[in-house]
Each structure stands twice: as structure tokens, then as C-alpha cells.
Amino acid sequence: MITYFMPNEHVTSIYDIDLQELKDNGYKAIITDLDNTLVEWDRPEATPEVMEWLQTLYQEGFKITVVSNNHETRVRTFSETAGLTFIHSAKKPSRRAFKKACQLMEVKEEEAVVVGDQLLTDVLGGNRGGFYTILVVPVASTDGVFTKLNRKIERRVLKRMEKKGYVIERKEHKENE
Ligand SMILES: [Mg+2]
Numbered sequence: 001m002i003t004y005f006m007p008n009e010h011v012t013s014i015y016d017i018d019l020q021e022l023k024d025n026g027y028k029a030i031i032t033d034l035d036n037t038l039v040e041w042d043r044p045e046a047t048p049e050v051m052e053w054l055q056t057l058y059q060e061g062f063k064i065t066v067v068s069n070n071h072e073t074r075v076r077t078f079s080e081t082a083g084l085t086f087i088h089s090a091k092k093p094s095r096r097a098f099k100k101a102c103q104l105m106e107v108k109e110e111e112a113v114v115v116g117d118q119l120l121t122d123v124l125g126g127n128r129g130g131f132y133t134i135l136v137v138p139v140a141s142t143d144g145v146f147t148k149l150n151r152k153i154e155r156r157v158l159k160r161m162e163k164k165g166y167v168i169e170r171k172e173h174k175e176n177e
Pocket residue numbers: 033034035036037116117118
């Protein structure tokens with residue numbers, strides 16, 4: 001059960017995802033979380049860095065869909081200004097939205113990776129759906145109200161995982177060092 005919380009990869013940020021390696025392994029699409037994965041949870045629109053990263057993705061031939069548990073207004077405002085396909089109110093760790101995202105992108109489920117900053121929603125949901133999962137360090141050290149509770153549980157899960165010998169390398173953003 002605990003292995004369901006283990007991401008396949010842990011990187012500092014979306015910019016550290018090795019796109020070439022994903023391509024080499026047959027991946028064609030990225031299903032990504034929004035809050036604290038692409039931008040801070042309280043930043044309404046994409047940063048120039050995110051926009052640049054998206055351009056790189058497209059150049060490399062990747063498709064991308066935002067899958068967020070947040071409400072429609074938040075997810076729509078962000079995604080539409082960035083020109084992204086999105087699914088809001090996704091109810092992660094349910095697998096349904098991930099599967100729907102694959103349908104929207106017209107890729108097979110084994111061709112998509114799931115990216116996010118939370119073990120309890122992104123990684124758990126991705127793993128349950130059989131996706132390759134990539135955990136990123138949260139962009140901001142603060143969280144929205146609901147995520148705060150998840151983080152509490154997440155810390156407990158991490159402790160249990162460490163006791164069982166599963167170690168998720170703790171990465172930090174440079175500005176926090
Ligand atoms: Mg998040």
C-alpha cells in the first residue's frame with residue numbers, strides 16, 4: 001500500500017524534468033497539477049518561465065493537460081491565459097480525471113506521465129492509474145486551506161515510508177537553501 005505513495009521520480013521543479021528521457025521512453029503527454037506545481041497556489045496566471053517551458057514542451061512534441069482539484073474559476077483563468085487544456089474539480093486521487101485527460105489528448109494511458117507536488121493526490125492517483133509519476137517540490141512553502149490538511153497526512157506518510165526503508169530524497173528549491 002505504502003508503495004502507492006512512491007513517485008517514480010522526484011525532481012526540484014518542472015524545469016528539471018528530463019524531456020528527452022521521457023521521449024526516449026515513449027512518453028508523449030504530460031498530465032500536470034496546477035497549484036504549487038506550475039505556479040504558486042495563489043498566483044492567478046502563468047509566469048514567463050512557465051510559458052517558456054510550455055513552448056519547449058510543444059517543440060519537443062509533447063501534449064499537456066492541467067488536472068487540478070481546484071475549482072473551475074481558478075483552473076480556467078490560469079489555463080485559458082496559458083492556452084492549456086484543463087480539467088478542474090478533478091477529485092484526485094481518483095484516477096478518472098487522468099484517464100479523461102488521456103482521452104482529451106488522444107494518447108494511450110501508458111504514453112502519459114503524471115506530475116504534481118502532493119503525494120496524497122497527484123502521486124497516489126497517478127500510481128493507482130498505472131501512470132509514471134513525477135513528484136516536484138512545491139513552488140511555494142505555503143498552501144491553500146485544503147492542502148494544509150493533506151500536508152499533515154503527507155508528513156505522516158513520509159515518516160512511515162522512511163521507517164519501511166522507502167526514502168524519497170528531500171529536495172529543496174535553491175532560494176530556500
Ligand atoms: Mg498541487
